[in-house]
Amino acid sequence: MKNELAKTYDSSLFEDSIYTKWEKSGFFNPDLSNLPDDAPSYTVILPPPNITAKLHIGHSAMLAIEDLMVRFHRQNGYRTLWVPGTDHAAIATQNMVEKKLMAETGKTRHDLGHEAFLREVDTFVENTQATILKQTRKMGASLDWSRLAFTLDDKRQKAVKRMFLDMHREGVIYRGERIVNWCPRCQSTLADDEVEHKEQKAKLYTFKYSADFPIAISTTRPETKLGDTGLAINPKDERYIKYIGEDIETDFCGLKLKIKVIGDRKVEMDFGTGALGVTPAHSALDWQMAEAENLTKIKVIDETGIIRDSFGEFSGLSTLEAREKIVDRLNADGLMIKEEEIENNLSCCYRCGSVIEPLPSLQWFISVDAPVARLNGRSMKEAALEAAKKKDIKFLPDRFEKRFVDWMENLYDWCISRQIWFGHSIPAWYRGDETYVGEFAPEGEGWIQDADTLDTWFSSGMWTFSTLGWPDTFENDIKSGDLARFHPTQVLETGYEILTLWVSRMVMMSMFALGEIPFEHVYLHGTILDAKGKKMSKSKGNGVDPLEVIEKYGADAVRLSLLMGATPGNDARYSEEKVESKRNFINKLWNISRFILADLKDEDLNQSLDITPTAKTLADRWILQELGTTRKTVDESIRNFEFAAAADSLHDFTWNKLADWYLEVAKIEKEKSPILIYILKNVLVMWHPFIPYVTEALWESFNDDILMMKQWPAAPEVTDGADFVIIQEAITGIRNARSENKIEPARKVKAVVVGNKAEFLVGQAALLCGLRTGVETIDLAEAAPSEAAIRVVLGETEIYLLGAVDPEKEKARLTKEKENLEKLIAGLSVRLQNQEFVSRAPAHILKVEQDKLARYQSELANINDALKA
RNA sequence: GGUCGUUUAGCUCAGCUGGUUAGAGCGCUGCAUUCACAUUGCAGAGGUCAGUGGUUCGAGUCCACUAACGACCACCA
Numbered sequence: 001m002k003n004e005l006a007k008t009y010d011s012s013l014f015e016d017s018i019y020t021k022w023e024k025s026g027f028f029n030p031d032l033s034n035l036p037d038d039a040p041s042y043t044v045i046l047p048p049p050n051i052t053a054k055l056h057i058g059h060s061a062m063l064a065i066e067d068l069m070v071r072f073h074r075q076n077g078y079r080t081l082w083v084p085g086t087d088h089a090a091i092a093t094q095n096m097v098e099k100k101l102m103a104e105t106g107k108t109r110h111d112l113g114h115e116a117f118l119r120e121v122d123t124f125v126e127n128t129q130a131t132i133l134k135q136t137r138k139m140g141a142s143l144d145w146s147r148l149a150f151t152l153d154d155k156r157q158k159a160v161k162r163m164f165l166d167m168h169r170e171g172v173i174y175r176g177e178r179i180v181n182w183c184p185r186c187q188s189t190l191a192d193d194e195v196e197h198k199e200q201k202a203k204l205y206t207f208k209y210s211a212d213f214p215i216a217i218s219t220t221r222p223e224t225k226l227g228d229t230g231l232a233i234n235p236k237d238e239r240y241i242k243y244i245g246e247d248i249e250t251d252f253c254g255l256k257l258k259i260k261v262i263g264d265r266k267v268e269m270d271f272g273t274g275a276l277g278v279t280p281a282h283s284a285l286d287w288q289m290a291e292a293e294n295l296t297k298i299k300v301i302d303e304t305g306i307i308r309d310s311f312g313e314f315s316g317l318s319t320l321e322a323r324e325k326i327v328d329r330l331n332a333d334g335l336m337i338k339e340e341e342i343e344n345n346l347s348c349c350y351r352c353g354s355v356i357e358p359l360p361s362l363q364w365f366i367s368v369d370a371p372v373a374r375l376n377g378r379s380m381k382e383a384a385l386e387a388a389k390k391k392d393i394k395f396l397p398d399r400f401e402k403r404f405v406d407w408m409e410n411l412y413d414w415c416i417s418r419q420i421w422f423g424h425s426i427p428a429w430y431r432g433d434e435t436y437v438g439e440f441a442p443e444g445e446g447w448i449q450d451a452d453t454l455d456t457w458f459s460s461g462m463w464t465f466s467t468l469g470w471p472d473t474f475e476n477d478i479k480s481g482d483l484a485r486f487h488p489t490q491v492l493e494t495g496y497e498i499l500t501l502w503v504s505r506m507v508m509m510s511m512f513a514l515g516e517i518p519f520e521h522v523y524l525h526g527t528i529l530d531a532k533g534k535k536m537s538k539s540k541g542n543g544v545d546p547l548e549v550i551e552k553y554g555a556d557a558v559r560l561s562l563l564m565g566a567t568p569g570n571d572a573r574y575s576e577e578k579v580e581s582k583r584n585f586i587n588k589l590w591n592i593s594r595f596i597l598a599d600l601k602d603e604d605l606n607q608s609l610d611i612t613p614t615a616k617t618l619a620d621r622w623i624l625q626e627l628g629t630t631r632k633t634v635d636e637s638i639r640n641f642e643f644a645a646a647a648d649s650l651h652d653f654t655w656n657k658l659a660d661w662y663l664e665v666a667k668i669e670k671e672k673s674p675i676l677i678y679i680l681k682n683v684l685v686m687w688h689p690f691i692p693y694v695t696e697a698l699w700e701s702f703n704d705d706i707l708m709m710k711q712w713p714a715a716p717e718v719t720d721g722a723d724f725v726i727i728q729e730a731i732t733g734i735r736n737a738r739s740e741n742k743i744e745p746a747r748k749v750k751a752v753v754v755g756n757k758a759e760f761l762v763g764q765a766a767l768l769c770g771l772r773t774g775v776e777t778i779d780l781a782e783a784a785p786s787e788a789a790i791r792v793v794l795g796e797t798e799i800y801l802l803g804a805v806d807p808e809k810e811k812a813r814l815t816k817e818k819e820n821l822e823k824l825i826a827g828l829s830v831r832l833q834n835q836e837f838v839s840r841a842p843a844h845i846l847k848v849e850q851d852k853l854a855r856y857q858s859e860l861a862n863i864n865d866a867l868k869a
Numbered sequence: 870g871g872u873c874g875u876u877u878a879g880c881u882c883a884g885c886u887g888g889u890u891a892g893a894g895c896g897c898u899g900c901a902u903u904c905a906c907a908u909u910g911c912a913g914a915g916g917u918c919a920g921u922g923g924u925u926c927g928a929g930u931c932c933a934c935u936a937a938c939g940a941c942c943a944c945c946a
Contacts, residue, residue, distance in 0.1 A: 008908065197944080204945085219946060232946090268945070276946050283946070286915090345944065407942080426873075497941085510915070533939090565882055565894080570874080571940085575883065581895060584908040595905035637919040644883075648893070660910085667904080827888080827926040848886070856888085 005701060007595065009590035011554025014697040018776035019137055022696075027709050029144045030079045042078035043489035044405055045069055045464050045519075046143060047502070048151060051128045052096050055075045055135045057574055058495070058528045061566070064559040065525060065643060066493050071689035072638050077711055081486050083467045084136065084143035088152035090423035090456040091186060091194075093349050097121050099424075113422055121422050135547060140555050140692045147482075149467045151459040152424065159466040160438055162425045163513060168437045171511065172370045172380070173416070175428075175435065179280075179287040180361045180415050181347065181792050185354040188419040189363060192412070194350045202344035206273060206329045206337045209252040209259070210710060215240060216337055218272025220344060222330070223281075223322035225745050227300035228257055228312050230278030232289055236261035239272055253310055253329050257417045262293045271851065278860040281360050297360060305357060319357075363453075364417040364426065369510065374515040380508040384408055387507060387517050396523045396641050397569040400499055414505075416455045417588065423453030455564070461505035464489050464518035465723055476516065496524040496569055523641055526571040528562070532861045533573055549579055556691035557583035563690060564647045585651065586694050589687065594660050594678045594699045604677050607703060611678045612716045622660040622721030626653060627682055633713045634686050660821040661728060685712040721859050739783050776857065823862045828853045 027030040042780040044066055049059055059530055066082065074080040097120055109117040113129070129150070136143065149156060167173040206218040211223070215233075220302055221227060231248075233240040243261040250257050267276050267286065280290030280297040290297055300307060307314045307322050314322045329486040347356035369382040377384045385408050387393045388401055395401040417426060426430060428450040429436040434625060440537055441447040458468070473483035488510075492503065503522055506865040510518035537543065549558050560582040566572040615621045632654040637646035658679060687697040688707050699707035832849060841849075
């Protein structure tokens with residue numbers, strides 16, 4: 001015994017020093033693990049948290065799950081790598097700093113200028129990054145800090161540039177004019193999935209362009225009608241079908257419009273007048289129609305939300321002012337037919353909430369459909385879809401495969417340029433009408449680099465391989481170094497809300513760059529909600545700071561509370577009571593260890609691993625048997641990503657079996673069995689991935705090595721300990737009899753079934769019943785099987801612990817069981833004799849049913865034997 | 870409009886391919902406690918598994934429909 005253990009576990013005394021000990025050991029880095037060369041690798045890349053803010057409890061859940069997987073595999077002989085990092089989160093971060101700047105100095109980023117503003121951002125990034133990394137360590141995350149990455153550091157900048165150039169050369173990246181989601185406040189484009197839809201009331205105006213125009217149209221945005229070049233109707237619409245193909249010139253609010261009538265099935269006949277004014281430049285749907293019909297595209301609104309020149313009296317007005325003016329004029333001219341309130345979905349920026357203006361704009365795009373040589377001419381989209389459908393990438397829970405596939409199939413080209421300052425610069429250069437794509441500006445004067453930056457998902461999409469040395473570790477399609485050893489990674493663990501935003505992009509980028517999947521499994525966790533089931537958010541103020549809870553209850557308690565009661569893909573509620581109850585459990589484990597380790601002798605520590613011969617009593621064999629099944633369950637559950645089930649099983653073993661029964665028996669023994677220390681070691685090893693701090697703290701109190709690296713052989717297979725359960729039932733029976741005062745003077749209580757299992761000492765049974773005095777034993781050898789083996793005298797009370805099963809009771813129990821089994825067998829037989837079922841059922845189903853039948857029949861045979869005896 | 874999820878004890882949730890008496894934690898009730906642990910122990914109460922119908926020898930589990938709640942996607946010009 002090296003250290004005395006305190007009465008309760010105080011996490012604050014251990015966590016920091018233990019984390020330092022782990023880090024100093026170097027074993028977070030798999031290169032230092034002394035594993036044989038052929039050890040399988042196990043790689044997890046940490047989803048890099050945005051450096052916009054410190055971590056919240058949801059991140060803690062992510063870290064707990066990943067650290068569990070990582071520690072488990074590290075303890076089981078895998079070359080285990082978990083790569084840490086942070087994400088620069090371009091738009092989000094820039095917005096954050098702009099807001100801060102405005103609040104503190106009243107200045108905009110333009111007031112500061114490009115360089116000074118980026119310096120502000122850097123300072124902000126450094127601060128939050130430091131906080132995030134500190135929080136991550138506090139959680140006990142066993143990340144390889146030597147490989148720490150940032151999506152915007154030098155190595156990643158190099159990788160991103162290379163990727164851009166490769167994609168451009170291959171024709172996957174192109175520059176073109178497309179309608180994009182434009183945020184007038186951020187002054188930048190947004191990807192489709194960065195646009196949020198908010199429900200609101202809107203006015204739907206129905207009117208004619210002019211008095212002589214034959215068809216009325218409906219719109220919520222009359223100001224865009226200044227740019228109409230077409231009128232679309234459903235080709236099935238009898239009312240208007242005769243106009244299809246006509247070119248109509250008309251006068252709209254004093255401006256000339258040339259309108260071509262086209263047919264398009266996307267037009268809903270029931271909505272409005274069933275006719276749609278086509279505004280190619282300001283609606284994504286209209287743009288598509290215009291492309292198909294070769295309509296002119298007239299840009300009405302500029303990037304700041306102002307009506308452009310050459311629109312007469314409306315030029316220079318904001319969209320809202322122009323709308324008002326047009327509505328007034330339509331009313332005055334008697335062209336307005338109807339104004340009605342409708343429910344409408346407004347497109348808003350997911351970062352700042354401003355209304356999105358669809359605009360045509362010259363941007364960089366990734367074509368998801370372009371053929372890629374490395375993929376044998378398949379596109380990234382096709383390759384990604386195939387990986388999912390062929391289950392090269394497995395989703396957990398598997399329903400997310402469908403969501404992934406659906407989204408992928410409907411994917412359009414991805415706009416990757418953003419008009420913000422903070423982010424990866426674009427390796428493209430312009431001079432007049434010339435464009436050059438390359439790492440450096442070409443020779444000659446006057447070349448100016450593209451002022452835009454790349455979508456943040458471009459760099460995070462490369463995360464699985466940009467963190468493993470790509471492109472330096474990939475020459476001539478051959479992987480080397482980290483990339484060869486650790487890619488594809490085994491598991492991507494992340495929240496389901498970024499399945500499309502991030503996961504899909506990683507698959508495509510990896511397919512393009514390496515021609516292989518980025519990960520074998522995608523494990524998607526749910527969202528952590530507050531105790532009332534509401535989403536946590538800053539504005540609601542219901543967020544939880546992990547550091548505060550850790551300080552109060554310890555990191556292990558926080559981890560365990562997030563791991564237990566959470567299943568993949570489902571949201572989970574957080575409450576402090578849960579953390580508290582886990583803290584209590586951890587203290588229980590502490591005290592179990594304290595009891596076992598008290599007065600421990602050195603020779604007890606140097607026990608042989610083959611513990612089975614020291615199992616002398618029924619209780620010994622029972623606990624070893626339970627240990628064996630628990631280890632199996634825990635192992636299988638973790639490998640199947642059923643972490644809560646693994647924890648439940650361990651929890652049950654530790655508290656209900658080990659503490660409540662085996663330790664109680666052990667207290668009565670004169671000498672401590674070496675089995676105690678053996679069980680404790682197993683328990684600590686198994687718990688370590690869940691609650692690393694307390695287990696390591698306990699381990700170091702009686703071992704010289706480090707638990708984090710401890711591999712432990714499987715528990716011995718003991719199969720003859722189950723009868724101890726009968727004793728437990730009997731003891732419970734006596735306890736109940738006593739507590740209900742059913743034990744009257746001189747009354748005999750038949751309860752305990754010690755029987756021929758005499759090695760469980762009768763004195764122990766008595767003590768476990770809470771009977772401490774007046775124990776008188778009868779020699780078992782002399783007692784007939786159904787007679788008393790022990791007589792306990794408590795004052796006037798005599799209690800007999802019987803030497804055999806109560807034959808009546810046992811017979812009744814067996815008979816009941818027999819009846820049940822017979823019913824089951826009869827039912828199953830009916831099915832198996834059903835010709836239709838037998839001929840139709842697949843072979844494996846048939847086998848399962850047959851096995852089941854065989855199992856029931858053998859059980860029945862056992863019971864019949866027992867009944868005879 | 871489309872897709873998906875949830876509904877099991879007072880609360881939070883397990884329950885894998887249909888199979889013997891539906892589980893856990895918390896809470897509640899009663900009792901105990903100088904003994905590793907009151908961050909404790911023992912015992913107990915509490916469920917027609919949202920509803921209806923179907924498949925089956927057998928349904929919490931499979932199918933259909935209904936209801937409530939929730940998420941996501943698309944979009945109405």
